[in-house]
Amino acid sequence: MRRLLGRAAVVTAAGLLAVGLPSSAQAANGFVMVDGLRLDNPSGCYSERPGFFANHTDQRVEFFEQPFCAGGVQGHLDPGESAQIAGVRSFFVP
16 A cells, blocks of 8 residues: 555656646736836846836836846836836846
């Protein structure tokens, strides 16, 4: 009986790995507003110079000092926050 239960656990674990678990490589749910422009379900790096920014997603948005999300992180907005953003050249949404 122990051997049967052990095999069942291995088969179950292998099945979960084969099917896959939820991935974090999905777009954020919701939208961001960048100077009045709405971006639905954003994902990745955007080389924009946002002025007013509103984060209506379920993810934290990070702002970078250089285009293409290079350089240091200059700040972030958590879900539901909005702010006037200055001195950044790009932003990233996981």
